[in-house]
Every structure is written in C-alpha cells, then in structure tokens.
Amino acid sequence: MEVYFSSTLMWDASEEEIVKYASENGYDGIELWAQHAEFRNYDIERYRELCTTYGVKTVVHAKSWDLNFASLNRGIREASIKEIKSSIDTAYMCGAEEVTIHPPRYTLMASDENLKIGQESFSEIKNYADKKGIGISFEIMEHIKKEIVTDIESLNLFRLNMDFDNVSYTVDLAHCLNEDEFWNNINSLDNVSKIHITNKRGTKLHTPISEKGDFDIEKIIKKLMVNGVKMVVEGFESGRYYERIKAETEYLKKVEAI
Template identity: 40%
Template sequence: MADIGVSSCMMWNAQLEEMFRILYENGIDEMELWAQHFQHRRFSVEEYVKLSALYPIKSCVHSYSWDLNLASMNEGIRQASVEEVKKAVRLAYDIGAIEVTVHPGRETMKGDRQIYLDYMRESLKQIMDYAGQYHIDISLEIMEKIPKEIFTSLEEMEKVTQGFPCFYTLDVAHCDSVEEVRHILKSASHLSKIHISNRKGNQLHTPLDKGDYDFTTLLKELEAAEIPIIIEGFDQDEKLSVLHENLEFIKKIGGKK
C-alpha cells in the first residue's frame, strides 16, 4: 500500500513537535516539509532531526517556490531562484531527506516559448549538478493550467527534462479531469509521488471531501500506483481544522492502513 504523507503547510502555525506528534498519532508515514515554512517559522535542523528519531516519520522537502521563477527572462531573478532551490537541497540533506519537490519555471511574458525552455534547462542543469553532490533526487511538479505556466502536462515536462535524471510529481488538483490524472499515472515512468487535494472549478487545493473529485473512489486508484501520496493544502488555523478534516476523511474511506 502507498505511504500517505502530509504537507507541512497544513500546520502552518503549529510547533514542530506538535506537527510530528499529530502525524505520528494518526498513522501518517511522511511529511513534505516546505522549505519556506521551515525558514519562516525559524525551525532548527537539530530539533527536526531529533524529532525525526523520536517520531519515525519519513521526510521529503518542497523547495522554495513563492516569488521565484527558474525560467525568468531576468537573469538575476533566474539565478536567485536557482540558489533558493540549492538551499532547499541542502536542507533536505541536513534533515536526512532524499528528495526535493521543485516548481518549474514559467514565462515572464508571452512570446517565444523556446526561450523559456532554454532558460529552464540552464537552471535545471545547475540544480541537478548541485543535488548530485548530495545524492538528493529532484522531482519537478506538473503545474496548473494558468497563464504563463509552461509545464502543465507530462509531455511538456518530459521535453524540458530530456537527458536529466529527474522525477515528476503529479498534483491531482492541477489536473482538469480524472482522465488526465489516469493518463499521467499510466504514462509517467519517473513519477515519485502524488499530491492530493480537491478543487472546485478554478479554486485549487480544497479539502478532499469538498470539490469536483470523488476521492472515495479516486484515492483507491492512486494508492494502486504504490508511490507516496501527500495531502496538500494551506491552513493557518491553530486548531488545524483542515488537516483534521482531511485525516478523518482518509480514515473514513479506509485510505490509511
């Protein structure tokens, strides 16, 4: 059965030990630690490593992505974005994780798409060379279909990563249909994990039981792929209401061993 994990952003205002304890007590296998969350809350590597030993939960890292663009026309922004991803790679190494999730770049302005593909490949080479030094895997997330996003399909992702030993992350909320989810599951040979949350039309990352997708059946299909499944969302509520809503739903439909 697939491991089930939770994004740390669903516990934005929780203390680090509280995060570990809640996931452990609910039988969750893994935490995807957002690097921006880690930095913003001023968590320490030493405490994280100590808690990882106390509460045996696996970790992966989601790179910095807000305000960044790995394919930016602006060389300074592009290089700063690469350096932020490198910081996330080093964080993953320091806490004992083996993979970093990375948002690919996007267009600065509409125009020659090939320019942005070339910029993205330049950035990716730097990232892969650096990650290789620490034996950290890079998993590029297939993005939602909004203006200026380029890498919104498996085919576009495979085009830019040709020749690079990358993995891919399927985000169900970024897909427009269950058929698209199934296509990626069937066709992607380097899928490392699946992000799950629901969507209501254009509103993405809603709770699993509130949206266009019926996760009572879809989750079974996703679990059959036998790769890690990460519950995503963002919640600043100190009661962690969205997290608990999702965990209760998972338990109710028998989606957790």
C-alpha cells in the same frame, strides 16, 4: 501506500507539534515546505531528531513562491536558483531522499529563449542536488498562462536533450483538468514518486479532500492504494485550530487510507 501531509496545513505549529501529529494519526511522513521551515525558523537538526524518534519520514518541497529560474531578469533568476539550492540543503539536513521542485515559468509569453534559460538553470540545480545525493521530484503544474510544464507534451519539450536521469515526478491531482488526465500523467511517466492530492471546484484549486468537489476522491484514493504510489495531502491553514488537517485526517481514516 504511504500517506504524508504538507507541513503548511499546520502553518503556525512547532516542529514537534507537526511531527507528533503525523505519528499519532497514522501518517507515514511529512512533506516539509522549505519556505515554511525558513519562515518559522525551524531547527532542522531538531526536526530530524524528532522524525527519527517518532518514526516519521520526510520529503522536502523546495521554495517556489515568488521564484522563477527561467526569468529573463538575471537577478530574479539567480536568486531563484540560490533559494532552490538552499531547499536542497534543507533536504540534505533533514535526511530526506528527495526534494519537490516546481518548473519555471515564461516571463511574458512562450519563447525558445525562456525555455533555454530554464533548461540551463535546471541543469545547474540538478548538478547541485546530485552532488548532495538528493533526488529531484519534478512537479507538473496547473494549466495556466506562463507555466512551462503543464502536461506530458510540455514536459517532454522541457526535458528534450537534457539529463533527467534519476529525476522522478510529482503528479498533482488539482493541477489536472479531469481524472483522465490525472491517470494519463501517472501512466505515461516511468518514475512517479508521489501524488499531491486535494480536490477542486471549478477554477478554485486545492480544496479539501474531505469536502465535495469535482473529483471523486474516495474512488481515486482506493485506486492509488492498489497502485501503491506515495500520496501527500496538500493544503494551507494558519492559526492554532488545525481544522483542515483534522478534517482531512478523519476522512482518510474513514476511507481506510491511514
């Protein structure tokens, strides 16, 4: 099983610090958030060189904060498509094989019109990714109001009569209501490219895997190791102490995942 971590766990680090940390601690790769790279003004060519030097792989997470490519507001919708296309460009420049994309959201409430707009926008995004040779990994979101894709049923509705060839899927543990749903999502999809792993405590999502939470993380990781699917440790931490990624790394070493 390959183990990656999210670049946002080292929000204030340089490109070199992130790549070196991955290499020195047994990680196979990094999920580079395009918003992170842009905000920190990372040199993507330099980042790619560092990954080659240190033998670290990369996937890219498309920009998602503040975006909605199914918005009824044309300006928001067009800006969202543009930003996701720029994330695909980042993946191309990084030499990444795939980009993680969040589904869109309903503007007010569930509506056929919103759904159709989202499908049309996704088709435009996918066509762009196909031309760049970048695969899309479509993420299943948490069960909250306005999210269009939160489970297998809503995913099937979204991709009905659409070209989803060569689209893979990202299953996020913390987005699932329980462990049964998590494994059902994995087993129901033909092409799961990776798992986003964090814990949760009640309604608080994306808590550290190194802390107690609703999920038995060690048991899940052991099963994923047999399954062989790629796992990305998610989270966010600003500052220069990197306490969370250090704790997560120590935990992963303890359970022999890295």
